[in-house]
Amino acid sequence: MKSIAHIISTVFQPLLMPTYSVALLFMYSYFGVMYSHQFWYILAPVFLFSFAVPALLIFVLYKLRLISDLSLTQRRERVLPYLITLISCSFMVFYYYKMGMPAWFLMFVIAPVIIMIIALFITLFWKISAHMFGIGGLLGGAMGVSFFVERANPVYMLMGLFLLAGLIGSSRLILQRHTVSQVFAGFALGLVVSFVFVWAGVHIKL
Numbered sequence: 416m417k418s419i420a421h422i423i424s425t426v427f428q429p430l431l432m433p434t435y436s437v438a439l440l441f442m443y444s445y446f447g448v449m450y451s452h453q454f455w456y457i458l459a460p461v462f463l464f465s466f467a468v469p470a471l472l473i474f475v476l477y478k479l480r481l482i483s484d485l486s487l488t489q490r491r492e493r494v495l496p497y498l499i500t501l502i503s504c505s506f507m508v509f510y511y512y513k514m515g516m517p518a519w520f521l522m523f524v525i526a527p528v529i530i531m532i533i534a535l536f537i538t539l540f541w542k543i544s545a546h547m548f549g550i551g552g553l554l555g556g557a558m559g560v561s562f563f564v565e566r567a568n569p570v571y572m573l574m575g576l577f578l579l580a581g582l583i584g585s586s587r588l589i590l591q592r593h594t595v596s597q598v599f600a601g602f603a604l605g606l607v608v609s610f611v612f613v614w615a616g617v618h619i620k621l
Contacts, residue, residue: 420586427583429549430500433465433507433527434458436553443557443572444565446520456514464507465527469500488592490542497538501531519564522616523556526609533604544593544601550580551605558606559613 427435437458441447450457473496476482482492508525530548537543554576561567584598593601 416589420589423582423586424546424590424592427546427550427579429545430466430469432549432553433504433524434462436523436527436556437461439553439557440523440560443569444560446560446564457511457516460507460510461524464503464510465500468503469496472496472499472503486592487545490538493538493542493545494535497531497535501528501535504528504531517616518619519560519613519616522612523560523609526556526612527552529612530605530608533608534601537600537604542593542597543604544584544587544597546583546587547580547593547598547601548605550576550583551602551607552609553605554580555606555609555611556613559610563614563617 441451441454441458473482473485473487476495476499477485481495483489487493487496504524504527508521508528511521511524530552534543534545534548554573557576558573561569561573580602584602587593587598588595
């Protein structure tokens with residue numbers, strides 16, 4: 416059971432969630448049709464800035480012994496990696512802004528930055544689940560795009576994402592990395608912020 420939990424936690428690690436979120440846009444929304452000719456121009460930056468750069472720098476921190484393990488199990492050791500990820504993701508948002516992407520998409524990718532800022536403050540006092548605010552953000556973003564941009568209700572896709580969130584949450588509990596309250600708090604944070612930000616992106620112009 417723990418080996419399966421490790422696999423789930425690795426495949427759906429927080430740093431990959433923004434990449435999964437943008438990739439999913441190409442699968443369930445008209446975004447995929449409108450920007451099909453720019454697929455790699457849109458997907459590559461989110462992979463680079465939200466995963467590759469932070470992962471590399473976090474690995475450097477590990478080699479310098481500034482963090483004790485790559486899983487960031489120690490709450491106090493999460494602050495610097497979170498700051499690195501936050502700064503890197505901010506460059507991602509700027510890139511998309513310069514591309515002239517629609518407001519709702521900009522808010523879609525700004526949401527993970529805001530989630531990281533909130534999580535950073537929470538981490539100073541309490542250990543919240545990064546895996547869960549990652550999948551919560553993915554689900555909240557997907558719901559926001561479906562309801563407010565597409566004006567649709569892809570029930571089966573959303574059911575699948577809720578099931579995935581349950582699997583990830585269960586994996587974190589099985590591995591004893593978090594308590595139930597930390598899992599639910601992380602999920603709620605990601606879900607609410609992403610959902611609200613996409614809603615705001617539909618009603619404002621940046």
